[in-house]
Amino acid sequence: MALISVKNLTRVFDVSKPWLNRVIERRGKALLTAVSDVDFEVAERSTYGLVGESGSGKSTIGRMLVGLLTPSDGTVEIGGVNLAAETNAGKVDAVRSDIQMIFQDPFASLNPRWRVRDIVVEPVVARGGDATGLAEKLLEQVGLSAADAGKFPHEFSGGQRQRICIARALSSEPKLIVCDEPTSALDVSVQAQVLNLMSDLKDNFGLTYVLISHDLTVVQHMSDVIGVLYLGRLVEEATPDELFNNTKHPYTKMLLEAAPLMDGFGREAALPEGEIPDPINPPSGCAFHPRCPIAEDICRQERPLLRLVDNARVACHLAQ
Amino acid sequence: MSDAVLSIRNLSVEIPTRSGVVKPVDGVSYDISAGEILGVVGESGAGKSMAGNAVIGLLNPPAHIAQGEIWLNGTRIDALKGEAMRRLRGKEIGMVFQDPLTSLNPLLSIGDQLTETMLTHLPISRAEAGKRAVAALEEVGIPGAAERIDSYPHEFSGGMRQRVVIALALCAEPSLIIADEPTTALDVSVQAQIIALLKRLCRDRGTAVMLITHDMGVIAEAADRVAVMYAGRLAELGRVRDVLTQPQHPYTGGLMASTPLASAGKARLHQIEGAMPRLDNVPDGCPFHPRCTYAESKCRAAPAPQISQNHAACWFPLMAQKVS
Numbered sequence: 097m098a099l100i101s102v103k104n105l106t107r108v109f110d111v112s113k114p115w116l117n118r119v120i121e122r123r124g125k126a127l128l129t130a131v132s133d134v135d136f137e138v139a140e141r142s143t144y145g146l147v148g149e150s151g152s153g154k155s156t157i158g159r160m161l162v163g164l165l166t167p168s169d170g171t172v173e174i175g176g177v178n179l180a181a182e183t184n185a186g187k188v189d190a191v192r193s194d195i196q197m198i199f200q201d202p203f204a205s206l207n208p209r210w211r212v213r214d215i216v217v218e219p220v221v222a223r224g225g226d227a228t229g230l231a232e233k234l235l236e237q238v239g240l241s242a243a244d245a246g247k248f249p250h251e252f253s254g255g256q257r258q259r260i261c262i263a264r265a266l267s268s269e270p271k272l273i274v275c276d277e278p279t280s281a282l283d284v285s286v287q288a289q290v291l292n293l294m295s296d297l298k299d300n301f302g303l304t305y306v307l308i309s310h311d312l313t314v315v316q317h318m319s320d321v322i323g324v325l326y327l328g329r330l331v332e333e334a335t336p337d338e339l340f341n342n343t344k345h346p347y348t349k350m351l352l353e354a355a356p357l358m359d360g361f362g363r364e365a366a367l368p369e370g371e372i373p374d375p376i377n378p379p380s381g382c383a384f385h386p387r388c389p390i391a392e393d394i395c396r397q398e399r400p401l402l403r404l405v406d407n408a409r410v411a412c413h414l415a416q
Numbered sequence: 417m418s419d420a421v422l423s424i425r426n427l428s429v430e431i432p433t434r435s436g437v438v439k440p441v442d443g444v445s446y447d448i449s450a451g452e453i454l455g456v457v458g459e460s461g462a463g464k465s466m467a468g469n470a471v472i473g474l475l476n477p478p479a480h481i482a483q484g485e486i487w488l489n490g491t492r493i494d495a496l497k498g499e500a501m502r503r504l505r506g507k508e509i510g511m512v513f514q515d516p517l518t519s520l521n522p523l524l525s526i527g528d529q530l531t532e533t534m535l536t537h538l539p540i541s542r543a544e545a546g547k548r549a550v551a552a553l554e555e556v557g558i559p560g561a562a563e564r565i566d567s568y569p570h571e572f573s574g575g576m577r578q579r580v581v582i583a584l585a586l587c588a589e590p591s592l593i594i595a596d597e598p599t600t601a602l603d604v605s606v607q608a609q610i611i612a613l614l615k616r617l618c619r620d621r622g623t624a625v626m627l628i629t630h631d632m633g634v635i636a637e638a639a640d641r642v643a644v645m646y647a648g649r650l651a652e653l654g655r656v657r658d659v660l661t662q663p664q665h666p667y668t669g670g671l672m673a674s675t676p677l678a679s680a681g682k683a684r685l686h687q688i689e690g691a692m693p694r695l696d697n698v699p700d701g702c703p704f705h706p707r708c709t710y711a712e713s714k715c716r717a718a719p720a721p722q723i724s725q726n727h728a729a730c731w732f733p734l735m736a737q738k739v740s
Binding site for chain 2: 149150183212225253254255256283284286287288289292295310312313314316317350351352353354355357358359360361363367368371373
C-alpha cells in the first residue's frame with residue numbers, strides 16, 4: 097500500500113517586485129512555478145529517490161511532503177490523510193508525528209545553545225511524551241555514545257552531527273523520513289558511514305525514506321524507485337536498474353552522461369548543451385526542448401504527459 | 417625540477433595556537449609540469465587548500481610556511497613578500513575559487529574586471545585590453561561576448577560566472593592555475609562543461625593546473641596525476657589511472673571503495689571506520705594507523721616512509737599484500 101500519494105502537485109511562488117515598483121515600471125506579477133503537476137506514489141518501507149539539478153523543485157516537493165509548505169494546487173496524502181485539507185485535528189496530529197525530516201546542513205539544523213539530549217528528544221517532549229533515557233538509547237543506535245547526550249553540537253564533527261539529526265528524526269518513531277541532501281555536506285568516507293546507518297535503521301524500524309539528492313550515485317545506491325525532476329516537472333520515474341541501464345528521457349541521458357565516472361580517465365564526454373531555463377518563463381511544450389538533441393515540433397507545442405513505457409513512467413513524446 | 421612549472425619541496429605550514437602548534441600541511445612535495453593537470457584530493461581538513469594557498473601566498477596569519485621550498489619556473493617564491501608576491505599573483509599564477517559569486521566584484525562590470533587585471537600585469541593599452549577581454553570571454557565559451565562585456569556578475573548564471581572567473585584567471589597568461597574546488601558549487605551538467613573547459617585551455621596553452629577537489633570522479637576525468645592527502649600529509653602520488661585503479665595506500669583504497677559507484681549492486685557501502693584525526697592530535701607514526709585494517713606495530717612507531725615516484729607513503733602498500 098502506498099504511504100505517500102502525490103497528485104498534480106504544484107507550487108507557485110510569487111517573486112514579483114513590490115507593488116510600487118510594478119506600477120512605476122509597468123511590470124506584471126512574476127510567478128515562479130517551482131513544482132508543476134507532479135504525480136507519484138511511495139510504497140511503505142521503500143526508498144523513493146528524487147534527483148534533479150538546482151532549481152528542479154526537489155526540495156520544494158520535500159517541504160510540501162512534510163507540511164513546511166502548502167501546495168498551490170494538487171494534494172499530498174500521507175497514510176490516506178491530506179494534511180493541507182484535513183479538518184479533524186486528531187487525525188492530522190497522528191499523521192504529523194509519523195513524519196520527520198533530515199536537512200542538508202548539520203551545522204545549521206542543530207540549535208547551538210541546546211544540549212544534544214534536549215535536541216534529540218524535542219519531537220517527543222513537544223508532544224508531551226515521556227523522554228526519560230530516550231536520548232541515550234537513540235544516540236547509541238546511531239553510533240554515538242550515551243555520554244554524548246550532555247554535550248553541545250559544536251563538540252561534534254559534521255558526520256557526527258548528521259547522526260544526531262538522524263537520532264532526532266527517529267525519536268518520535270516516525271514511519272516516514274524525508275531526507276533533503278543528507279550527505280552532500282559530508283566527505284565521501286563519512287557519507288558511506290551515514291548511508292550505511294540509514295540503510296540499517298530502515299531495516300530495523302521499517303522506515304520509508306524520501307531521499308532528495310543531486311548525486312545520482314547516492315540515489316542509485318539507496319533507492320527502490322527514482323524520480324528525475326527537471327524544472328519542477330517529473331520527467332522520468334523508474335527503478336534504479338531500469339533508469340541507469342535503459343534510460344528513456346533525453347534529460348536523464350544527458351545527466352547520466354555528464355556525471356563524472358570513476359574510470360572515465362581522460363574521457364571527453366558529450367557535453368550538455370546550455371543550462372536550466374528561467375522557471376519564471378519556462379519554455380513552451382516540453383520544458384527540456386531547447387536543450388534536447390531529438391526535439392521535434394510537437395515538443396515545442398505540447399507538454400508531454402507521464403506515460404508508461406516498458407517499466408518506467410516517462411514524460412517525453414518521443415520515448416519508446 | 418627541470419621542466420616543472422611548479423615544484424613544492426618538503427612544504428610545511430604551521431599555525432601556532434593556544435594549545436600548541438598545528439601542522440595543516442606537513443612535509444608535502446610534488447611537481448606540476450607545463451600542460452599537466454595535477455589533482456589534489458582529500459577530505460575536509462586534509463590540507464589540500466592550505467597547500468594551494470601557501471603557493472599563491474594567501475595564508476592567513478598566523479598560518480605561515482614553516483619549512484620547505486616552492487619553486488615557480490626556476491624561481492624560489494616561498495619567501496616573497498608584499499609587492500613582489502602581488503606581481504606574481506595574477507601574472508604567473510591564476511586562481512579559481514569555489515564560489516564564483518564571491519570571487520567577482522559585484523560593483524564592476526566583468527569587462528572592467530578583465531581589463532583591470534590585464535592592465536596591471538601586461539604592458540598593453542586600454543583599447544588592446546578591451547579587445548583581449550572580449551577574446552578571453554569568447555575563449556571560455558560565453559555566448560555574445562561582445563555584448564555581455566558590460567554586464568555585471570549578478571546578471572550571469574553560476575556556470576557562466578565560473579567561466580568569467582576562469583577567463584579572469586587566464587587573462588594575464590599565467591603559467592600555473594590553482595583551481596580550488598572549481599565545480600563544487602555547480603550542477604553536474606555545468607560541472608562537466610567547466611571541467612572540459614579547464615582541460616581544453618590547459619592543453620591549448622600549456623598551462624599547468626593544480627586542481628583541488630574532494631570529488632574522485634572529477635579527478636578521474638580531468639587530472640593526469642593525482643596527489644592524495646590525509647591529515648596534512650601526502651598519502652599517495654602517481655598517475656591518475658594507477659592510483660585510482662590500483663591504489664597502494666590503504667586510505668586511497670578505502671576512499672575509492674566507499675564511493676557509491678564502486679559499491680554498485682551491494683547492499684552496504686565499504687566504510688572506513690572512525691574519522692580523520694584533529695590536527696592538534698595527529699597520531700604518532702603513520703597518521704592513518706588507527707583507522708587502518710593492515711596496521712602493524714611498525715606503523716605506530718615509525719613515521720610513514722617518504723613518498724617517491726608512484727609509491728605510497730605506507731610501510732605495507734596494498735599491492736605487496738595481495739601478492740604475499
